[in-house]
Amino acid sequence: MSTPHDWDDEAGFEDDVLPDAPADEALDLPEDDQPQQLALTPDGSVLTLTGPGAGTVTRPPQPTRPVTTTPANPQQQGTVQTRLATRDEALDGQAPLLLVHRAYQKAQLLPRVLGSILAATGGQTRLGAVTPLPRSTKDSNTTWLASCAAASVRIADPMGFKLDPRIIPGEAPSPRSLGWWPYLASDPLNVADVLDAQRQVGANLLLSPGRGIDPGDPQTSLDRAFAEADQALSRLQSGERLGLNITLPRAWLSTPVLRDRLLDQLLDQEQFDIWYLRVQWPSTLRSTEQPVEEAMLQGYKRLAQLAADEERTLLLPQTGLTGWLQLGFGAAGFGSGLPGSDQAFKEPMGGGGGATPIERYFEPTLLHSVERTVHDVLRAGAGYVPCACPYCPALHAAPDWRPELAALHHLHWMGRLAADASSTGRGGPGGAVRRTVRSAISAAASQPLAGLSQPRHLAVWDRLL
Numbered sequence: 273m274s275t276p277h278d279w280d281d282e283a284g285f286e287d288d289v290l291p292d293a294p295a296d297e298a299l300d301l302p303e304d305d306q307p308q309q310l311a312l313t314p315d316g317s318v319l320t321l322t323g324p325g326a327g328t329v330t331r332p333p334q335p336t337r338p339v340t341t342t343p344a345n346p347q348q349q350g351t352v353q354t355r356l357a358t359r360d361e362a363l364d365g366q367a368p369l370l371l372v373h374r375a376y377q378k379a380q381l382l383p384r385v386l387g388s389i390l391a392a393t394g395g396q397t398r399l400g401a402v403t404p405l406p407r408s409t410k411d412s413n414t415t416w417l418a419s420c421a422a423a424s425v426r427i428a429d430p431m432g433f434k435l436d437p438r439i440i441p442g443e444a445p446s447p448r449s450l451g452w453w454p455y456l457a458s459d460p461l462n463v464a465d466v467l468d469a470q471r472q473v474g475a476n477l478l479l480s481p482g483r484g485i486d487p488g489d490p491q492t493s494l495d496r497a498f499a500e501a502d503q504a505l506s507r508l509q510s511g512e513r514l515g516l517n518i519t520l521p522r523a524w525l526s527t528p529v530l531r532d533r534l535l536d537q538l539l540d541q542e543q544f545d546i547w548y549l550r551v552q553w554p555s556t557l558r559s560t561e562q563p564v565e566e567a568m569l570q571g572y573k574r575l576a577q578l579a580a581d582e583e584r585t586l587l588l589p590q591t592g593l594t595g596w597l598q599l600g601f602g603a604a605g606f607g608s609g610l611p612g613s614d615q616a617f618k619e620p621m622g623g624g625g626g627a628t629p630i631e632r633y634f635e636p637t638l639l640h641s642v643e644r645t646v647h648d649v650l651r652a653g654a655g656y657v658p659c660a661c662p663y664c665p666a667l668h669a670a671p672d673w674r675p676e677l678a679a680l681h682h683l684h685w686m687g688r689l690a691a692d693a694s695s696t697g698r699g700g701p702g703g704a705v706r707r708t709v710r711s712a713i714s715a716a717a718s719q720p721l722a723g724l725s726q727p728r729h730l731a732v733w734d735r736l737l
Contacts, residue, residue, distance in 0.1 A: 309353045309391045311422070319356060319421050321391035322662070327383030329421045354395035359476050362398040362424035363513070363546060363585050368690040368701075369425065369605030371400040371589055372683065373614040376407075378676060379416055382610070385680050386422035388662050389687030396691035400425030400477075402589060402607060405469060406434065406449040406456055413473035425477050428470040429589070432481030433519035433550075435459050439484035439493075440519055440552055441619045460496075463503040479548055480504045482517035487530055494537050505543060515548035515587065516541070522551050525571025535578055546585045549575070555619040559612030560632060560641040560682075562594050562729035569594070569736055576601035590617040593639060596686065597733055599693040600705030608686040610679040630724065631673045634682040636689070638719075639712040640727035641682065644673055650719065661685070706737045 308323040317329045362369050370389070372382055386399050401420035403413050405428040417426045433440040434456060445456045455465035461481045470478050480501035486493040501516045508514055524530045538547065551572075553563055563569065572594070579586035580602025587605045588595040592615030595606025608615050631644035636659070642650070650656055651668075658664065661684045667677035692708055693701045713730050721727070 307351060310351060311390055311395070312352055312355045313421070314356060314358045318352070319387070319390075321353065321387040321422070327385075327387035327422055328419075354390060356390070356422065357395065357398045357424045359424050359513070362400065363477070363604070365583075365585050365604040367396055367398050367694045368599050369398045369400055369587065370687050370690045371402050371425070371427070371587060371605055371607035372420070372423070373590060373607055373609035374401070374403040374416055375610040375614065378610065380419070381676070381680065383419045383421065385683055386420055388684055390422050392661070392684070392688055393691035396694045397687045398425075398605075399423045399687070400427060400587075400605065402427040402429055403473070404429050404431055405473065406431050406445055406453050409452050410472055417474045426475050427477050427479065427515075427548075428473045428475040430455070430466045430470060430479060430481055430517070432456075432461055432466070432517070433484040435461070436484030436486075436519075439486045439521060443620075461500065463500050464507055467504055467507055477513055477515055477546070478504065478508070479515045479517035482519050482548075482550070484519050484521070485524060485534075487521055487523045487527070490530060490533055494533070498537065498541055501541075501544060513546065514544070515546040516544035517548045519550045520552065522553060522565070522568050525551055525575070526565060526567035531571045531574065535574065538575075538578065538584075539582065544584070546587065547579060548587045548589065550589050550617050551591075553616055553618045555621040557616060557618055558724065559630075560592070560615060560634075561724075562592070562640075562727075564729050564732045566732055566735070569732060572598055573601045573736055576603040579603060590614055592616060592686070593689075593729075596689055596693065597705060597709075597736075599690065600702040600737065606690075608683055610676075610683060629675070631675065631678070632724075633678050634685055636685050637712060637715045638721075638727050639689075639709065639730065640716075640725070642721070642725035643723075646721065646725040659685075702737075709733050709737060 309321040311319040311321055313319050313329060319329050320326055372386060375382065389397055389399060399422055401417055401423035403416055405413060413428055420426065434445050437444055450457045453469055455462060455469055463481065466481050467478055483497055485497055497518055505514050524534050557563060576586055576598040585604040588598055588603055589607035591606045592608045595603065598606065632641040633644055633647035634641045635647065635650065651658065659681060661681050663677045663680040663684065667674055667681065693704050699706065709730060712727065713734060716727050716730060
């Protein structure tokens with residue numbers, strides 16, 4: 273990787289393991305003296321969204337009286353602000369679904385940010401939690417998924433594409449991963465074992481194996497992936513749901529003949545109502561940089577439009593802002609996370625090491641992460657509206673840059689932008705996304721942005737919209 277940084281594309285994400293380690297140091301955020309916000313879960317429990325215990329279910333159901341709390345500050349009183357969506361409600365496409373991917377480090381911070389997103393959006397953004405199954409033990413995966421109490425959808429991605437490094441460049445499963453998850457030791461995969469592995473850690477949306485789809489042998493490769501998904505569908509138990517899991521080189525979206533073959537196959541297979549589709553981007557993209565290859569973006573657009581036309585739920589893991597854009601064309605959800613590698617599924621660059629980490633800050637009005645020095649200039653300008661997310665006050669008060677707070681701010685805003693795309697106003701989600709993008713174009717035009725801080729993707733997005 274080119275920039276070894278905990279909150280960027282760190283080398284650790286190329287390993288097959290997530291350490292089973294105790295929680296890292298606290299964020300040391302200032303105490304929140306505002307009233308706690310709460311949410312009701314589908315089973316009637318109470319989820320704390322803000323304040324002490326944010327992101328956790330800390331109180332039993334209280335069906336006979338209004339829900340209140342007794343926080344550390346006795347003047348606080350918690351109030352129920354929203355209701356957590358059920359799994360099926362989160363997958364019905366009526367509101368955007370943000371999939372939050374488990375980070376290699378500091379994953380214990382994610383339950384809190386999930387709560388902050390629910391509080392900020394009033395439940396307009398529905399949430400999912402995704403753990404890369406082969407990268408850690410059964411207990412570690414189980415514990416983390418269970419900790420994400422604000423997530424209506426819980427996914428344990430089997431990452432079957434790890435067996436296809438010729439198609440999807442990357443590291444093969446390590447001996448340690450194979451010891452934890454033997455299903456990866458056989459090729460072809462045993463579909464029953466793949467499903468059982470996901471069940472064991474508490475996933476409530478199961479995925480088919482997700483093998484890489486070879487553009488050099490398109491029909492054979494597609495047929496194999498769909499046959500494995502059919503096997504998975506036939507093995508579902510009562511109440512379970514399955515996502516058709518497909519992993520593709522970008523040629524499948526950027527090359528018209530391949531794209532048409534893919535869309536035709538998806539259209540013909542009516543038994544799958546959820547598409548979990550991951551596309552590998554080029555390694556040349558910098559962290560948090562959006563792809564500008566128009567042919568590939570047109571492919572995403574066509575895919576999202578087909579999903580909307582056919583009433584299928586399209587989920588785009590590891591796509592960040594580019595996935596958010598697809599909400600305007602008909603996608604139901606997209607994935608993001610703390611490091612750049614959870615915002616973009618890229619080919620490995622190789623080499624790396626020794627590069628100075630680039631300090632970045634996500635500017636919501638620009639739909640882009642700018643260099644810290646540029647952010648400092650913008651923040652000092654007239655008319656700049658400071659971010660009031662739970663992380664920015666501490667970020668800007670610290671004497672040194674705290675990349676973990678900048679990353680949490682970014683992820684928090686992915687949830688807020690998703691809520692903006694849930695608009696039922698003029699033009700629906702497409703109109704909401706279009707207005708947000710064009711506002712960002714105007715904001716960028718009024719600033720002297722250059723280099724990494726220039727949002728080059730906006731002009732391409734504008735043409736697509």
